[in-house]
Amino acid sequence: MKTHYLACDLGAESGRLMLGTLAEGRLELTEIRRFPNVPVRDGDALYWNLRALLDELAAGLDQAGALGLPVAGISTDSWGVDYVLYDAAGAMIEPTYHYRDGRTARGVQAVQARISWPELFEETGLQFLPFNTIFQLGAESPGRLARARRILGVGDAFNHWLGGAARYEESLASTTQLYNPRTRAWSPRLIEALGLRAELFPPIVPSGTRLGPLRADLARASGLRGVEVVASCSHDTGAAVAAVPGAGEDWAYLSSGTWSLMGVELPAPVIHAAVREANFTNEIGYGGSVRFLKNIIGLWMVQECRRAWARQGQEYDYATLTRLAAEAPPFAALVNPADPRFIPPGDMPGRIAEYCRQTGQPAPATPGAVIRCVLESLALLYRRTLRQIEALTGRRIARLHIVGGGSQNHLLNQFTANALQIPVITGPVEATAAGNVLVQAIALGQLPSLAAAREVVRASFPLTTVTPADTAVWEAADARFAALLAASR
Missing domain, CATH: 3.30.420.40 (ATPase, nucleotide binding domain)
Structure with a gap:
């Protein structure tokens, strides 16, 4: 039926x-x-x-x-x-x-x-x-x-x-x-x-x-x-996490879109000084679970770059920007996506260039170089965030599930797997809508539990596993990224 x-x-x-x-x-x-x-x-x-x-x-x-x-x-x-x-x-x-x-x-x-x-x-x-x-x-x-x-x-x-x-x-x-x-x-x-x-x-x-x-x-x-x-x-993140096709306790999630929300499901909140200093959050998920996570600026930077270029008469769709980023030289410059200057709307390419000049790096000169800088920097910030999650919860994370519209960015998915050096499982893209519907189905008696809902997700949507690569290159980039963050404190 x-x-x-x-x-x-x-x-x-x-x-x-x-x-x-x-x-x-x-x-x-x-x-x-x-x-x-x-x-x-x-x-x-x-x-x-x-x-x-x-x-x-x-x-x-x-x-x-x-x-x-x-x-x-x-x-x-x-x-x-x-x-x-x-x-x-x-x-x-x-x-x-x-x-x-x-x-x-x-x-x-x-x-x-x-x-x-x-x-x-x-x-x-x-x-x-x-x-x-x-x-x-x-x-x-x-x-x-x-x-x-x-x-x-x-x-x-x-x-x-x-x-x-x-x-x-x-x-x-x-x-x-x-x-x-x-x-x-x-x-x-x-x-x-x-x-x-x-x-x-x-x-x-x-x-x-x-x-x-x-x-x-x-x-x-x-x-x-x-x-x-x-x-x-x-x-929306609560709905998306309800549709993450995870099992066991050794996985983390990344709800990827305008914001990137990376975290784990816990049975109770974790509230102490180290969590406060690391700026993590305890939000509530289905069944009273705790979504222990950090909000990261995410693809907002890409979206604002695209809008800035459109105002200048240069129209790019996301597929074109991703292709140009893939063709750009790797690790030419890095930024800290968590820097407050990147939160407001406005001239995002200009702010990225300003950050690079202020930190002694060459400013990216083309749309492809700008987007590659953003995606590589995001992946390195994801790595840092996952290490913090492991330290604060005592859990060892064996795989990352990426859901939401950002999971369609295959270049960022590969960068993330490379940076984290664990498998990344992508999908479903429509995690938020799926979670919305599946929680309704539980409420109205068609599904018995969240575990059953996640079985439905695994049976319904294509999931792709991205294997990490280029370990040494990303380890070196992480050292550069850590030095960049330390210098900006």
Whole structure:
């Protein structure tokens, strides 16, 4: 028997409505609608156009209904940290700010004036990122906060719009730095320290919670009847990790996209000074597992380079950029992708050149050289991060699973295997949508467990093993990279 699900997967560059069909232990994913996610620049402010995204989702529901298939469930996943405020009438208070909006620096100062960073980490186990929800709320205007009656993460806001109860799903709540992973609840201490009202924060629910039926008007308009709204893993990385086809405990994952999130699954949070100093994080995954990981800037640098060149009239697709990088000389220059200068949007090729000049290296002069510099540097940062994971958890990692859109970059996959000197297993590409659907299937009783869901992944999607090579060359490059990082401290 076939069971159909809908997954709304919202990313920083685009959104999709996917149809997931589960039958005889296999999952098939079909894209119904893809739409751009273009933030709005208004003077110095940067925010999301949520109205446009909701309109696109409504159009996607109409397309899904036109297929005439019985759909059991629907769920939304999104990036973390950003949030939607609602007024007393239940209407969204606009705008919904983008995590790269410049106000976050002001929020960091405001929060750290009330509570120290060591205390904040001890309470939340979350790594420092200047755009964590707590810092964004620290930058909020008193007027907006006075009007607000409820806060929801973006994915949960979309589930609420679909008709589900207003709930903060645990994986998304754990990205706010207002959640305590030990108590598995909002932190009253932090909410009080920021002068926020406790009633602003809705109940936290576990991944795989049924939220209620699809809104009646949406059901009528689309013809989708009997659809249950489910909070699967509302955080896209949580959904992606649920679809990692790993088994045992000797594997790590890398969810590769705009951000690279590298980590392991643990039964409990790891919160101590060494973790804080290494800037690791404890986020929550399906079943209350802990995603012990580090956020790494990822392919954002490549995306911003591509946009910068497009503004200059040079259009490159990702395949062309990867080919040019493969043809460029190896290890001509390296950068530290974690350097804060690479976080904001803007002239990324210029910033890379500036970094190289400041560190006594030749600035890459062609698009291929720039992208090769980024990819090699990312792979070396992955190596450093994996060694930190092993040291902090006591686990020896034997293989790395790379999932998500970035797993299609075969050059970066090979660089990663070379840098780590362990096998890299790539796939599924659509891990986030797959995880979204499979958690729905567990919630609605079609699958018994996460282990069963991962068996479905192994049976459904092509997986490729990348074998490490060039050990001596990458060992030498790692020594250069370590010296570069040491010199910049």
